[in-house]
Amino acid sequence: MRAIVVDDEKLACKQLSKMLQETGAFETVRTYTDPEEALDDVKKTQPDVAFLDIEMPEMSGIELAEALQSERAQIQIAFTTAYNEFAIQAFELNAIDYVLKPIMKKRLEKTVGRLIKARETAPAEEATNQESFGIECLGSLKFYSLAGTEKKYIPVKWRTSRARELYAFLLNKHDRFVSKDTLIDLLWPEADPSRGTTQLYTTIYQIRKLMEKLPFHHHIVKNDIGYSLTLSGTLVDSEEWETALAGLPVLSPSNVREHIRLFRTYKNHYFAEYGYLWAEPERVRLSQLWLEQGYRLIDFLIENKNYTEALDICQQIDRVEPDDERSMKYEMTLYNRTGNVEGAIRAYEKYKENKNVMN
Structure with missing residues (x-):
């Protein structure tokens, strides 16, 4: 989880931050003595939970909680205070907990346990609609947001x-x-x-x-x-693709669409647009994984006499890896099997030209 601690007393911030980090439940803990600064940063930091002191000058913890929830609806709020007179008002804001100062380790662990349980039992649709972010490396470097689909x-x-x-x-x-x-x-x-x-x-x-x-x-x-x-959990497309590839079941008629869908999500090679020399080993490694997946699909589709789809796979390989000889041979075979003589001749001429260039 990502947490923020907001308390106008710097020492209190530091102590609570240390205690939270010691629980091992948080990947980051940011501290603020200025509520306005915490509010300004919420879109950038995307915290899962806010620990707020209730009595602060300029803006109270109650007011800050309302503002944070309007900016990030799924954020969990835990209040910290030396007084219990605000408890009813705090829980009207659906606070996960209300912790009295001085904060004891066991009491804080109880609050953290509630936070973990609340996240585990959150409605599935909330997780589906939550905005996430990612980075693309296949082709060029791009950043994106993802809300649902x-x-x-x-x-x-x-x-x-x-x-x-x-x-x-x-x-x-x-x-x-x-x-x-x-x-x-x-x-x-x-x-x-x-x-x-x-x-x-x-x-x-x-x-x-x-x-x-x-x-x-x-x-x-x-x-x-x-x-x-x-990265703090930010998705990277090349890593997500490789993980998905490793998780695919053995190719069969019941899951061939899943295999084809994943094959088609690979649009270009690793940082292909820039030609970085240091990226070449990773580019080669990933491209070989992708090509091997393509060859398996083509063999399977030919075996099941689905020549049109097998040819589509060949053509995608040709777009990304135009000098791949094995794909050219598959194309010649498929054009011959479908009676497309002109296509077979074109594929052969391209194959012959590529061989001449290589020699």
């Missing part, structure tokens, strides 16, 4: 092509630290150490400023080693 791309303007490539490289290595020297050697190999370091810092700054404008939670963190892109 509606997918919307989020426009992004990169300051430089180096900024985009640095982000793409960190995405490839996400949630792992990459040394500063590795990044400088990759993107500024001819720069002297001082110049390379300056270029790296400037580009990281540009990326961070861009990421602040995106409506979902992921960030670049730094340590003594270097930098890491932390």
Whole structure:
């Protein structure tokens, strides 16, 4: 879960944040002493739960809870206070709990247990309608939001092509630290150490400023080693595709449509639009997985005399991987079996031309 803690006392924020992190139930805990700042950040941080002090100047915890729920309907609220006189008002807002200060560890664990249970028993339709976010790598680098079945791309303007490539490289290595020297050697190999370091810092700054404008939670963190892109659950299309492929049942007449649907979701190779040399091993690995899936489908469809659909699979391979000889041979076979002499001749001429180029 992602949590925020809002309390006008900085020490109280720090103590509660530490206690929440020690439960192991939260991937992130952000703290705020300014309720307005917490409210401004809610669309970016997408918290699952807010721990709010009730008595704060300028804006009370009750008022903040109402505002947070209007911005993010599914957020769970837990109030913290030194007084119990607000309990009725708090529960009128459907608060998950009301914790008296000083907060005891066992009492807080009870609240966390309620939060976990509430998430597990949330209606299925709520999860279906909840907006999620993802990143595309197959073809080009794109960001999108997904609400139900509606997918919307989020426009992004990169300051430089180096900024985009640095982000793409960190995405490839996400949630792992990459040394500063590795990044400088990759993107500024001819720069002297001082110049390379300056270029790296400037580009990281540009990326961070861009990421602040995106409506979902992921960030670049730094340590003594270097930098890491932390996704915090954001989906990556290449990883989702590979996971779905591994989870497919053995190909059969009852599930062939599922196999074909997944095959067609692979529209292009990994960062194919940019030609990054460092991405070549991953591009080759994923493309081989995709091609092998295509070959299995073609063999299955031919065996079941579904030549039209088998030819469709060949044509998709041709669009993405036009020099694939095995697909060309399948095309010649399929055109012959369907009596399409002209198609067979075209496929043969293309195959012969490709062989000549290769030789």
